[in-house]
Amino acid sequence: MDPLEALVAQIQGLSSTPGDIARLHVILKQADDSLRSESTRLSSVLAQLAPSEHSLGFLYVLDAFTSGQISKQQAETTVPIITGFINACNAEQIRLAPEKFVLVCKRLKDQVMMLEAPIRSVGPLFTAARKLQLSTEHLTPLHSDFLLLCLLAKCYKTGLSILEDGIFEVDQPRDLFLYCYYGGMICIGLKRFQKALDLLHNVVTAPMSSLNAIAVEAYKKYILVSLIHHGQWQISTSLPKYASSVAQRSLKNFCQHYIELANSYGTEKIAELEAYVQTNTEKFENDNNLGLVKQVVLSMYKRNIQRLTQTYLTLSLQDIANTVQLNSPKEAEMHVLQMIQDGEIYATINQRDGMVRFLEDPEQYKTCEMIEHIDSSIQRIMALSRKLSAMDEQISCDQLYLSKVGRERQRYDFDDFDVPTKFNI
Amino acid sequence: MASSSSSGLTFKVHPLVIVNISDHYTRVKSQLNPPNSNASSNSPPPRVYGGVIGVQKGRTVEIFNSFELLYDPSTHSLDRAFLDKKQDLYKKVFPHFYILGWYSTGTDALESDMHIHKALMDINESPVYVLLNPSINHSQRDLPVTIFESELHVIDGIPQLIFVRSTYTIETVEAERISVDHVAHLKPSDGGSAATQLAAHLTGIHSAIKMLHSRIKVLHHYLLAMQKGDVPCENSLLRQVSSLLRRLPAIESGKFQDDFLMEYNDTLLISYLAMLTNCSSTMNELVDKFNTAYDRHSRRGGRTAFM
Numbered sequence: 001m002d003p004l005e006a007l008v009a010q011i012q013g014l015s016s017t018p019g020d021i022a023r024l025h026v027i028l029k030q031a032d033d034s035l036r037s038e039s040t041r042l043s044s045v046l047a048q049l050a051p052s053e054h055s056l057g058f059l060y061v062l063d064a065f066t067s068g069q070i071s072k073q074q075a076e077t078t079v080p081i082i083t084g085f086i087n088a089c090n091a092e093q094i095r096l097a098p099e100k101f102v103l104v105c106k107r108l109k110d111q112v113m114m115l116e117a118p119i120r121s122v123g124p125l126f127t128a129a130r131k132l133q134l135s136t137e138h139l140t141p142l143h144s145d146f147l148l149l150c151l152l153a154k155c156y157k158t159g160l161s162i163l164e165d166g167i168f169e170v171d172q173p174r175d176l177f178l179y180c181y182y183g184g185m186i187c188i189g190l191k192r193f194q195k196a197l198d199l200l201h202n203v204v205t206a207p208m209s210s211l212n213a214i215a216v217e218a219y220k221k222y223i224l225v226s227l228i229h230h231g232q233w234q235i236s237t238s239l240p241k242y243a244s245s246v247a248q249r250s251l252k253n254f255c256q257h258y259i260e261l262a263n264s265y266g267t268e269k270i271a272e273l274e275a276y277v278q279t280n281t282e283k284f285e286n287d288n289n290l291g292l293v294k295q296v297v298l299s300m301y302k303r304n305i306q307r308l309t310q311t312y313l314t315l316s317l318q319d320i321a322n323t324v325q326l327n328s329p330k331e332a333e334m335h336v337l338q339m340i341q342d343g344e345i346y347a348t349i350n351q352r353d354g355m356v357r358f359l360e361d362p363e364q365y366k367t368c369e370m371i372e373h374i375d376s377s378i379q380r381i382m383a384l385s386r387k388l389s390a391m392d393e394q395i396s397c398d399q400l401y402l403s404k405v406g407r408e409r410q411r412y413d414f415d416d417f418d419v420p421t422k423f424n425i
Numbered sequence: 426m427a428s429s430s431s432s433g434l435t436f437k438v439h440p441l442v443i444v445n446i447s448d449h450y451t452r453v454k455s456q457l458n459p460p461n462s463n464a465s466s467n468s469p470p471p472r473v474y475g476g477v478i479g480v481q482k483g484r485t486v487e488i489f490n491s492f493e494l495l496y497d498p499s500t501h502s503l504d505r506a507f508l509d510k511k512q513d514l515y516k517k518v519f520p521h522f523y524i525l526g527w528y529s530t531g532t533d534a535l536e537s538d539m540h541i542h543k544a545l546m547d548i549n550e551s552p553v554y555v556l557l558n559p560s561i562n563h564s565q566r567d568l569p570v571t572i573f574e575s576e577l578h579v580i581d582g583i584p585q586l587i588f589v590r591s592t593y594t595i596e597t598v599e600a601e602r603i604s605v606d607h608v609a610h611l612k613p614s615d616g617g618s619a620a621t622q623l624a625a626h627l628t629g630i631h632s633a634i635k636m637l638h639s640r641i642k643v644l645h646h647y648l649l650a651m652q653k654g655d656v657p658c659e660n661s662l663l664r665q666v667s668s669l670l671r672r673l674p675a676i677e678s679g680k681f682q683d684d685f686l687m688e689y690n691d692t693l694l695i696s697y698l699a700m701l702t703n704c705s706s707t708m709n710e711l712v713d714k715f716n717t718a719y720d721r722h723s724r725r726g727g728r729t730a731f732m
Contacts, residue, residue: 366686374693381700388707395711401718 004038007031008048011057018092021056025096028060035064051085055093058085063100066107075111082108083124091131101132102141109145119153122146126158137168144178151185159186163195168387177203177214184221188292193229200225204251205243215247216254217287223258224292227265231303257283261293270300270325301326301335302344309345309358317354329354436553436572436593437487440601442477442528443570444608445491446557449473450530454559470559472496474503474529474541477555478515478522486553487596488525490515501537502544503527512548526553532560534573534588542575543586551575554588568595 007027014024035042042065049058062085066078082104094101105128112121129142143162150159163183170176180203187196203218226232239248252259257280264276277284277293284290304324308315317329317336326332336356339345346359363370395401450473457471474496479488492511495504512524527545529538534556545552551574558569573588580587597605610622644666650656651663 364683364687365690366683368686370690371686371693374690374697378693378697378700381697381704385700385704385707388704388711392707392711392714395714395718398714398718401714404717 003031003034004041004045007035008045008057011049011054011061016053021093021096024056028057032060032064035061036067038064046081051088052090055085055089056096058089059094059097059100059104063104066104070107070111072114075115079108079111079115079120082111083121086124086128086131089131094131095134098132098140101128105142106145109149112149113152118149119155122149122153122155122158125149126162129162135169136165139167139170139175139179141172141175144175144182147179147182147186151182151189154189156186156189159183160190160192163187163199173206173208174214176206177212177218180206181214181218184218184225188221188225193225196225197222197229204247205240207244208246209244211246211250211254216251219251220255220258220287220289221292223255223262224289224296227262227296228292228299231299231306232266261296265296265300268300268304270297270304273297273300302339305335305339306345309347312358314355314357317349317356320356432551432574432576432591433484434574434591435485436591437485437596438555438570438572438593439479439487439489439596439598440605442488442491442555443557443568444605446473446475446528446530446555447559449475449493450557450559470530472530474527476503476508476511476527477525477553478519479525480521481523481525486525488553488555489522490519491528491555494527501540503541505544524548524552526555528555528557530557530559532558534571539575539586539588542588546575553591 010027011024014020014027042061045061046058046065049061051058062082066082070078086105086108105125108121108124112118125142125146129140129146132140132142146162147159150156159182163186167176167179180199184196184199184203187193187199200218200222203215204222206215208215239251261273261276261280264272267273274297277297281290284293301324305320308320308323317332320336321327321329321332324332324335326335333349333354336345336347336349340347340349346361348357348359349355350357450471453471453473473493475491475493477488477491479486479490481487492515494511495507496502497504508524515522524545526549527541529541534554538554542552542554554573554575556571556573558571560569562569570593572591572593574591575586576589577584578587579585610625647656647662648666651658
């Protein structure tokens with residue numbers, strides 16, 4: 001019998017129980033090369049297999065099918081096959097061959113980019129990432145591809161939903177870098193600057209033995225977002241101690257313009273800032289950061305108005321315009337109104353005499369919503385505390401740790417020093 | 426052997442005696458079977474023996490104190506010399522106290538105990554036998570202490586001494602009351618997992634609220650069934666429920682609501698702060714361990730005396 005037909009029959013027969021599937025996996029691994037050589041007939045083979053039951057076999061055949069160069073017309077037909085497979089496949093079966101699955105999904109991504117319709121694969125890749133994950137805390141290579149496609153297709157909200165899961169397990173460092181970088185960009189797109197800052201911070205302080213381009217780009221965006229959100233950036237407080245030494249030494253060298261931008265931001269003179277931006281527009285544009293830089297300039301106004309709330313109780317719109325170096329009271333009113341709506345300051349505008357009165361935070365912490373808010377925070381931190389204790393126990397049993405601790409104990413006998421052992425001074 | 430006594434004596438036992446006996450038993454048991462050995466469940470619980478002393482005024486026998494005695498398994502009797510020595514010592518300190526009897530542990534009085542009982546009859550013509558049952562039974566609410574007297578009964582034509590139970594009351598001196606109270610509050614009596622007083626207190630509140638909740642649920646269920654028509658409408662019960670409900674909002678004003686919510690929020694914030702501190706301390710330990718294990722630049726000789 002034709003080996004391909006025999007293989008199809010085996011796939012169909014051995015896809016029911018886990019024992020069978022293990023055997024099938026072995027057979028498929030051996031038949032991998034022969035599958036690749038017969039790529040022309042594979043489309044008919046695919047038609048015979050059902051993706052939901054014969055997922056593993058389908059995956060292998062699909063991988064061989066898509067391994068060659070695919071032209072645009074062919075992509076039109078293969079994309080629906082792959083998306084259909086992803087939606088229907090069985091999660092346990094594909095977890096047996098994760099690299100093949102990732103490979104197939106990457107090809108899907110390439111094909112939709114060739115077809116210039118990234119939105120077609122946003123949904124399927126979301127399902128694919130969820131199916132490949134062992135738990136919601138596990139990061140797969142598909143996450144970063146998914147986020148990239150979300151960015152290209154501008155579906156930020158779907159990307160955000162996958163960012164809400166906390167990640168605790170990472171297989172490949174590159175996945176983490178890309179995931180956090182793209183995630184940061186999605187959050188910037190949705191104007192959730194705090195979350196973007198956290199994600200970009202992760203990229204910049206992740207352990208790396210040598211500098212990589214993702215970290216450099218992330219650092220540039222990190223400076224800009226931190227200017228927008230916090231309104232300050234000092235070179236001295238830049239990177240925390242736990243960032244890798246490579247990052248601490250070399251990142252600054254690649255982001256010179258941004259650091260100068262931050263310095264001129266610190267002088268609180270809008271004219272200087274705008275001048276600097278004007279002169280360096282092409283450089284910012286090359287990094288695709290011009291939009292962010294413009295937001296930085298806008299945030300300068302906001303920062304100045306916020307500073308006024310700390311000095312004055314009431315102020316006229318004309319004075320605001322003068323202090324913040326805006327052109328007219330009308331512009332000042334618009335800015336203040338926008339900030340009140342965004343919840344960044346608390347004020348009332350008296351339009352008759354053009355006065356703005358700055359108020360205190362009206363939150364009294366006596367509402368039921370606040371109770372729920374605090375309650376949910378407590379629940380989150382309890383979960384985090386449990387996770388931390390589990391990690392602590394895990395590392396206490398780690399061989400490397402025990403060997404080092406055992407070595408040091410010999411030098412100092414704890415009985416000689418009558419001090420509690422918990423204090424590390 | 427278990428009929429009730431007809432001697433008409435009233436017995437009063439002090440808590441000190443019970444605590445002494447229980448302490449003696451616990452000590453011997455834990456010395457015999459170390460806590461982690463595998464044989465602890467196989468060997469039978471040991472029996473401990475001792476004497477009780479007190480005062481007898483007329484028809485009232487008051488047992489104040491107790492002391493331990495050695496049991497000689499070969500002669501099945503208590504060590505007489507030791508008993509005499511102990512009696513002399515106690516006489517010096519407490520001249521009014523006499524040896525009233527003896528104690529032991531176990532589930533019920535045995536025939537062999539009569540032997541010991543008779544041996545004591547030359548010190549006290551009618552000794553008492555205090556028996557403590559050391560097996561912990563959570564459902565039993567009474568003290569597992571029984572007091573036996575000996576009576577001469579005619580059984581099968583032969584006059585025999587048998588044990589008969591007597592009733593007793595617990596008599597407490599102020600000092601004993603304080604110590605018993607203190608011990609009782611250290612650990613909850615139902616064997617719950619609450620190790621500290623605060624946790625025990627909160628557990629008590631929690632169970633009270635749980636009970637309240639279950640009772641309200643029953644009422645709610647009943648009212649729903651009545652509404653649906655499953656149970657016949659009973660107006661007197663409905664009147665009681667409505668009066669209960671009308672009693673409920675004791676204070677219902679805006680100011681109360683504000684203050685209550687603010688205080689509630691404050692408490693929540695404090696617990697949040699406590700959790701944050703807890704987390705940061707765990708994190709600190711984790712980071713220290715991580716640094717010890719993986720840090721390539723660990724200080725090799727620069728560690729100070731305080732670790």
